Amino acid sequence: MAAIPNWLLAKRQLDKHGKTMERPEKKKLLGPIIAFNHALRKIIDAEQCSGMQQLINFVNDIVLMMSESEEVARYAENAAQITLVGMRQEIAAESVLSSMQEVHGIRGANDEEELDGIDIVVNYNGIEVGIDIKSSQTAADKANRVAREHRDTKYMAVWSGFTGCDFGSNLILEDWQLRNQQGYYRSVMDVVIQQVGHNVA
Numbered sequence: 405m406a407a408i409p410n411w412l413l414a415k416r417q418l419d420k421h422g423k424t425m426e427r428p429e430k431k432k433l434l435g436p437i438i439a440f441n442h443a444l445r446k447i448i449d450a451e452q453c454s455g456m457q458q459l460i461n462f463v464n465d466i467v468l469m470m471s472e473s474e475e476v477a478r479y480a481e482n483a484a485q486i487t488l489v490g491m492r493q494e495i496a497a498e499s500v501l502s503s504m505q506e507v508h509g510i511r512g513a514n515d516e517e518e519l520d521g522i523d524i525v526v527n528y529n530g531i532e533v534g535i536d537i538k539s540s541q542t543a544a545d546k547a548n549r550v551a552r553e554h555r556d557t558k559y560m561a562v563w564s565g566f567t568g569c570d571f572g573s574n575l576i577l578e579d580w581q582l583r584n585q586q587g588y589y590r591s592v593m594d595v596v597i598q599q600v601g602h603n604v605a
């Protein structure tokens with residue numbers, strides 16, 4: 405995990421100064437964070453890691469080997485946990501959507517889209533939409549309220565439809581759990597299309 409040192413540096417800078425940074429500065433720091441996220445995703449997709457805690461411990465061990473202080477190691481552990489909680493929600497959402505006939509393509513957000521708050525871009529019945537996956541309905545409602553206040557109509561925040569209890573300590577859900585949420589995603593996507601959809605040329 406060669407991405408960890410740069411991720412840790414960028415993450416700490418963003419957390420400390422992100423609110424006062426201009427977009428180009430943020431974009432520069434986003435590179436190492438996205439590289440770290442992609443490395444984690446590869447480990448999860450290849451099923452090289454069975455549970456969330458195992459992966460958090462792996463990150464923590466590397467940070468400690470970098471001779472970082474206990475405080476920095478705790479920060480890294482917390483940041484990795486937050487990242488993984490979000491990532492497993494994204495994976496679940498992508499898995500449900502990709503199993504639906506109405507979905508003609510899904511891709512991860514590019515750097516610019518990430519800065520706008522988008523996690524995934526979905527082609528739903530020929531209409532492309534940016535989606536920000538959230539771990540609760542409350543978090544999704546709050547993100548949408550803030551986006552509308554800023555007149556941001558590029559994307560819509562959506563609850564993944566799953567709770568921490570559904571996952572337990574796992575990173576990936578069972579097929580039956582994913583299948584059970586197809587109806588929820590159909591109703592959600594109808595709303596998303598009305599709000600932020602645009603036709604794909």
